[in-house]
Amino acid sequence: MPNNTPIILIDGSSYLYRAFFACPPLTNAKGEPTGAIFGVINMIRSLINQYNPTHIAVVFDAKGGSFRNEIYSEYKATREAMPENLRPQIEPIHTILKAMGLPLLCIEGVEADDVIGTLARQAERENLDVLISTGDKDMAQLVSDKITLINTMNNSVLDPKGVMDKFGVPPEKIIDYLALRGDSSDNIPGVPGVGEKTAQSLLTEFTSVKDIYTRLDDIEKLSIRGAKSLKQKLIDNQNEAELSYLLATIKTDVKLDFTNEQLLITDIDVNKLVELFAYYGFHRWQKELIAGTFLKQQKNGIVGESLSLLADQQHSTTAQKKETDYQCILTHEQLDDWVIKLTNSKQFAFDTETDNVDHVHAKLVGISLSVEPYQAAYIPLAHQYLGVPDQLPLTEVLAKLKPVLENPEVKKIAQNAKFDYSILANYGIKVNGIAFDTMLESYVLNSTERHDMDSMANRYLNHKTITYDELTKVDKKKVTIDAIEVEKTTQYAAEDADITLQLHEKLWPELEKDQKLTKLFTDIEMPLAIVLAEMERTGVLVDAKQLNDYSIELTKQLMEIEAQLQSLAGEKFNPASPKQIQAILFDKHNLPVLKKTPKGDPSTSEEVLSELANEYELPRMILFYRGLAKLKNTYTDKLPLMISPIDHRIHTNYNQIGTITGRLSSNDPNLQNIPVRNEEGRRIRQAFIAPKGCKIISADYSQxxxxxxxxxxxxxxxxxxxxxxxxxxxxxxxxxxxxxxxxxxxxxxxxxxxxxxxxxxxxxxxxxxxxxxxxxxxxxxxxxxxxxxxxxxxxxxxxxxxxxxxxxxxxxxxxxxxxxxxxxxxxxxxxxxxxxxxxxxxxxxTAADIIKTAMIKMSEWIKNQSTDNIKMVMQVHDELVFEIKDAFVEQYCTEIKKIMENCYQLSVPLKVDVGIGNNWDEAH
Known part of the structure; x- marks a missing residue:
C-alpha cells in the first residue's frame, strides 16, 4: 500500500442525512425519491477525485441499536424517525457504491463510528495515513498525526491543531469534553450546567474527567464563572458524567474479519452502473462514465481500465459499422453525387448551420445531409475565416438542392424542423415532405424529458455529441460558426445530420407502438411545425412610436410613485431593491413577517406583498411600482428593439416543446405574458396594429x-x-x-x-x-x-x-x-x-390539442384564399389573431368561427368569441 495516499474512511450514515436535507427533493421518472442518492454519491465521488485513493471504506450503521442502547436506553432517543423519503434511498445507495467497486461495511451491534475508529487506529499502528470523512464531532477524538478529519460539506480539514482551534481542547480530551458538556444530537446527558466554555476551562486545568473527580476540592479555586457551585453539580451528576464518557467513547477494538489491505478499490461494474444511472435519472453521470471522466484514473489502474471498458462496451454494438464517413463537399462532382443520392432515396436527414439563431434573418453558413446512419456530408457555403478552402457558390448549391428539397415524395427528417424550414425559406426554398422531426418525436413520447440533440443522443444512442459550445469556443472566446475551420465544422455538422437520422430510426418504432401517439405526431405536432414557421415568418405589425411614447409616460409615472413611496416610508429608498424594501417594511414599519427566505430574512416576494397589501398601503404601492417597472423593462423598452427594420414587424419564436402539457409558449418576445386585464397591459396590446386597409381579428375559445x-x-x-x-x-x-x-x-x-x-x-x-x-x-x-x-x-x-x-x-x-x-x-x-x-x-x-388542430385547419383554409387577404399572425393561450383586409372581414370572421368551433368534437359545443379592431386590444 503506497504511503503517499491516505486510506479514506467515509461515515456513510452521516452522509445520508446531510445529503437528504442539503439536496433538492429529486425524483426519477417513476416518482421515486433520488435526492439523497445523488447527494451521497456525488460527495463520495468528489472525495475520490480529489484524493485519488487506492483504499477506501464506506461505513454505515447496521439495522438495530448498538451496545450503547443497552447501556442507556435513552441514547439517541431524541432523534426524529428517519424521513419517509430517505428510507427507500438507502438500498440504492448501497447498490451503486458496490457497483463503483467501493468496499461497504455494516457491522451489527456497533455504530459506524466504532468501525471507522477501529480501522483508523489499525492503520495508524501500521504507520499509514488516514482521512475520515464525516460531519460528526465525536470523531475528533480519533485525530492524530496520522489521522485527519474532512467535512465534505465545507471542505474543512481537522488535524490536531484544527481540533484545538475548534473545540478548545486537544483530540485526546474530546471524550472528556463531551462527557462534561453532553451531546444533544445523541442525547448524551453530560453534566447539567456545564457548557462549552466551562468544559474547556475545566480541561485546561485538569487532564481528564477522572482527574477532575479526584481533585474536586481544587475546583473552587479556579477563576471560572460559577466555580463555587460547580463542584456540587459535578458531585450530584457523577454517574451522568461517567455514563456520558462511556457513550461518547468510540470503540477502537471492534472484531473485524478483514484488514486494511481488503479495503482496496475494485473493478467498476460498468454495465450495472449504466443501468442504475439510467433508472435513477442521472444522465450526466452516464455521459461521464462513457467519456471516462466519472472517476479519475486510479494509481492501480483499475477504475481507469473499467472506464475504458465502458466506452468500448457502449460502442461495441455498432463497432463494426460505426466507423463514420463524414464528407466535406467542395467540388461539383461531389455535390452532383449527393444530389443523385438524395433524389433516389426514400428519406434523408438534413440540418442547416447559420450565423445566429434568428430564424427570420439568420444567414446560411452550411447544410448537412445524411441518407444512411454513420454516413453524412457537409456543404460549407459561407465560412469567413482566412485560409478557407474554395467553397461552392451558395446560389449554385441551393439551385441544385432545391428540386429534391421541394419534392414532397422524398421524406425529410430534421431536428427542430421549424427552424430549418424557415432558414431555407429565406433563400426561396419551400421544403416539402418534412415528415419527421426528432425533437417532436421525443416530445410526444415523453414531454418531461429534454429534447435537444445532445441530450437525446446521450439518452437514446449512448452517444456523446460534439456540442455547439465546444465547436465555437476558440481561445476561451465565443465565435460564430462561420469563423470556424471547415474541417472542424464538417465533423460537427455532419454528425448533426447523422444523429438526427439515427434518432429517428430509434424513436419512430417506439411511437408506432401506440396508435394514439402516432396520430398525435402525424396529425397535430408535425404539420403544426410548418404552420408555426409560416406564422413566425409573417410576424405582427407593431407601432414603435406608441410603445416609445408609453415608455416615456411610464418613466414619469414610476418617478411619481417612487416619490409617494418615499413619503409613505418616511425616507428615501430604492423600490427595486428587496434588501431596502425589507428594511423599510419590517425593520422600520414593523409589518408582520409572513414568510422568510432560505437565509432566514423576511421575504419580500410578490405573494407576501400581495397579502400585506390587503391591509397596508406601502406594500400595495410597491407592488404597483414593480408591475409598471416590469411592463416598461419587458415590453415598452424592449419591443421596439425587436421590430424588424425590413418589414416593421415582430417575429416571435413559438416553442412547440416548451411545456409538458402541450401548450405553446413563445419567446423574443413572450406574447403569452402581456397582461390583458389591466389598463397598462391593454396599452401594450394597442401597439399591435393592423396594416392600412386591414383589421385585426381575435378569435378566442370561450371557457x-x-x-x-x-x-x-x-x-x-x-x-x-x-x-x-x-x-x-x-x-x-x-x-x-x-x-x-x-x-x-x-x-x-x-x-x-x-x-x-x-x-x-x-x-x-x-x-x-x-x-x-x-x-x-x-x-x-x-x-x-x-x-x-x-x-x-x-x-x-x-x-x-x-x-x-x-x-x-x-x-x-x-x-x-x-x-x-x-x-x-x-x-x-x-x-x-x-x-x-x-x-x-x-x-x-386537450385545450392545447384543440387550439393546435384549429391552427392546422385554419392554415389549410387560408391556403385556399389569397394570402394577401388574410394572415394568421399570433397564437396566445386560447386565442388566434388574424390580419384581414377590410373587404373580407365579415365573410372571413364567419368562416373562422365555423372552422374553430367544429375542428374538434366534444360532448358540449365549442364556442369562439370573435372580435374586430384596428389593434389587438380593440379586437380582444
Missing part, C-alpha cells in the same frame, strides 16, 4: 377548459348548462346558493367563477378564501356545495388520481401522455401537487 371538464366528467348539470349556452358562472352560483339564476348577484357570480376555475387547478379552501377574500369556512362551504351539485366532477377527479397513480401518467383526448414523476412520491406535498396536475393536465393538454 374551453370548463367545457373539456364537462366532457371528461360527463356531469349532467355541466353538460346541460353548456348545451343550452348558459352563463356557467351564474349557473354555478345558483347551484351552490340554491338560487334562481336571475337572482344571482354579480359578486356571487364572481365567487362562483373563482370556484369553477379554481377547482380544475386543484385550489384548496384556503386558496379560495384568499382569492375571493372570504373566511376559510365559507370557502369550504362553496367547495362542498359545488361537489354536491356536480357529483360527476368529483368522481372524475377521484378516478383520475387513481389512474395517474397506477400508470404514472394521464392522457388528453388526443392520447397525449402527460407523465407525473412525483405521483407515487412518499412526500405528501409532492404527491398532492402531482395529483392536482393529474386532474388539470388532461384539460390543459
Amino acid at each position: 374551453i377548459e370548463l367545457r373539456i371538464m364537462a366532457h371528461l366528467s360527463q356531469d349532467e348539470s355541466l353538460l346541460n348548462a353548456f348545451a343550452h349556452d348558459k352563463d356557467i358562472h351564474r349557473v354555478t352560483a345558483g347551484e351552490i346558493l340554491g338560487k334562481a339564476e336571475s337572482e344571482v348577484t354579480n359578486e356571487e357570480r364572481r365567487r362562483a367563477k373563482a370556484v369553477n376555475f379554481g377547482l380544475i387547478y386543484g385550489m384548496s379552501a384556503f386558496g379560495l378564501s384568499k382569492q375571493i377574500n372570504i373566511p376559510r369556512k365559507e370557502a369550504q362551504f362553496y367547495i362542498d356545495r359545488y361537489f354536491e351539485r356536480y357529483p360527476g366532477v368529483q368522481q372524475y377527479m377521484e378516478q383520475t388520481r387513481q389512474l395517474a397513480a397506477e400508470q404514472g401518467y394521464v392522457e388528453t383526448l388526443s392520447g397525449r401522455r402527460l407523465y407525473l414523476p412525483k405521483i407515487r412520491s412518499t412526500n405528501g406535498i409532492e404527491k398532492r401537487g402531482a395529483e392536482r396536475a393529474a386532474i388539470n393536465a388532461p384539460m390543459q393538454g
Whole structure:
C-alpha cells in the first residue's frame, strides 16, 4: 500500500442525512425519491477525485441499536424517525457504491463510528495515513498525526491543531469534553450546567474527567464563572458524567474479519452502473462514465481500465459499422453525387448551420445531409475565416438542392424542423415532405424529458455529441460558426445530420407502438411545425412610436410613485431593491413577517406583498411600482428593439416543446405574458396594429377548459348548462346558493367563477378564501356545495388520481401522455401537487390539442384564399389573431368561427368569441 495516499474512511450514515436535507427533493421518472442518492454519491465521488485513493471504506450503521442502547436506553432517543423519503434511498445507495467497486461495511451491534475508529487506529499502528470523512464531532477524538478529519460539506480539514482551534481542547480530551458538556444530537446527558466554555476551562486545568473527580476540592479555586457551585453539580451528576464518557467513547477494538489491505478499490461494474444511472435519472453521470471522466484514473489502474471498458462496451454494438464517413463537399462532382443520392432515396436527414439563431434573418453558413446512419456530408457555403478552402457558390448549391428539397415524395427528417424550414425559406426554398422531426418525436413520447440533440443522443444512442459550445469556443472566446475551420465544422455538422437520422430510426418504432401517439405526431405536432414557421415568418405589425411614447409616460409615472413611496416610508429608498424594501417594511414599519427566505430574512416576494397589501398601503404601492417597472423593462423598452427594420414587424419564436402539457409558449418576445386585464397591459396590446386597409381579428375559445371538464366528467348539470349556452358562472352560483339564476348577484357570480376555475387547478379552501377574500369556512362551504351539485366532477377527479397513480401518467383526448414523476412520491406535498396536475393536465393538454388542430385547419383554409387577404399572425393561450383586409372581414370572421368551433368534437359545443379592431386590444 503506497504511503503517499491516505486510506479514506467515509461515515456513510452521516452522509445520508446531510445529503437528504442539503439536496433538492429529486425524483426519477417513476416518482421515486433520488435526492439523497445523488447527494451521497456525488460527495463520495468528489472525495475520490480529489484524493485519488487506492483504499477506501464506506461505513454505515447496521439495522438495530448498538451496545450503547443497552447501556442507556435513552441514547439517541431524541432523534426524529428517519424521513419517509430517505428510507427507500438507502438500498440504492448501497447498490451503486458496490457497483463503483467501493468496499461497504455494516457491522451489527456497533455504530459506524466504532468501525471507522477501529480501522483508523489499525492503520495508524501500521504507520499509514488516514482521512475520515464525516460531519460528526465525536470523531475528533480519533485525530492524530496520522489521522485527519474532512467535512465534505465545507471542505474543512481537522488535524490536531484544527481540533484545538475548534473545540478548545486537544483530540485526546474530546471524550472528556463531551462527557462534561453532553451531546444533544445523541442525547448524551453530560453534566447539567456545564457548557462549552466551562468544559474547556475545566480541561485546561485538569487532564481528564477522572482527574477532575479526584481533585474536586481544587475546583473552587479556579477563576471560572460559577466555580463555587460547580463542584456540587459535578458531585450530584457523577454517574451522568461517567455514563456520558462511556457513550461518547468510540470503540477502537471492534472484531473485524478483514484488514486494511481488503479495503482496496475494485473493478467498476460498468454495465450495472449504466443501468442504475439510467433508472435513477442521472444522465450526466452516464455521459461521464462513457467519456471516462466519472472517476479519475486510479494509481492501480483499475477504475481507469473499467472506464475504458465502458466506452468500448457502449460502442461495441455498432463497432463494426460505426466507423463514420463524414464528407466535406467542395467540388461539383461531389455535390452532383449527393444530389443523385438524395433524389433516389426514400428519406434523408438534413440540418442547416447559420450565423445566429434568428430564424427570420439568420444567414446560411452550411447544410448537412445524411441518407444512411454513420454516413453524412457537409456543404460549407459561407465560412469567413482566412485560409478557407474554395467553397461552392451558395446560389449554385441551393439551385441544385432545391428540386429534391421541394419534392414532397422524398421524406425529410430534421431536428427542430421549424427552424430549418424557415432558414431555407429565406433563400426561396419551400421544403416539402418534412415528415419527421426528432425533437417532436421525443416530445410526444415523453414531454418531461429534454429534447435537444445532445441530450437525446446521450439518452437514446449512448452517444456523446460534439456540442455547439465546444465547436465555437476558440481561445476561451465565443465565435460564430462561420469563423470556424471547415474541417472542424464538417465533423460537427455532419454528425448533426447523422444523429438526427439515427434518432429517428430509434424513436419512430417506439411511437408506432401506440396508435394514439402516432396520430398525435402525424396529425397535430408535425404539420403544426410548418404552420408555426409560416406564422413566425409573417410576424405582427407593431407601432414603435406608441410603445416609445408609453415608455416615456411610464418613466414619469414610476418617478411619481417612487416619490409617494418615499413619503409613505418616511425616507428615501430604492423600490427595486428587496434588501431596502425589507428594511423599510419590517425593520422600520414593523409589518408582520409572513414568510422568510432560505437565509432566514423576511421575504419580500410578490405573494407576501400581495397579502400585506390587503391591509397596508406601502406594500400595495410597491407592488404597483414593480408591475409598471416590469411592463416598461419587458415590453415598452424592449419591443421596439425587436421590430424588424425590413418589414416593421415582430417575429416571435413559438416553442412547440416548451411545456409538458402541450401548450405553446413563445419567446423574443413572450406574447403569452402581456397582461390583458389591466389598463397598462391593454396599452401594450394597442401597439399591435393592423396594416392600412386591414383589421385585426381575435378569435378566442370561450371557457374551453370548463367545457373539456364537462366532457371528461360527463356531469349532467355541466353538460346541460353548456348545451343550452348558459352563463356557467351564474349557473354555478345558483347551484351552490340554491338560487334562481336571475337572482344571482354579480359578486356571487364572481365567487362562483373563482370556484369553477379554481377547482380544475386543484385550489384548496384556503386558496379560495384568499382569492375571493372570504373566511376559510365559507370557502369550504362553496367547495362542498359545488361537489354536491356536480357529483360527476368529483368522481372524475377521484378516478383520475387513481389512474395517474397506477400508470404514472394521464392522457388528453388526443392520447397525449402527460407523465407525473412525483405521483407515487412518499412526500405528501409532492404527491398532492402531482395529483392536482393529474386532474388539470388532461384539460390543459386537450385545450392545447384543440387550439393546435384549429391552427392546422385554419392554415389549410387560408391556403385556399389569397394570402394577401388574410394572415394568421399570433397564437396566445386560447386565442388566434388574424390580419384581414377590410373587404373580407365579415365573410372571413364567419368562416373562422365555423372552422374553430367544429375542428374538434366534444360532448358540449365549442364556442369562439370573435372580435374586430384596428389593434389587438380593440379586437380582444
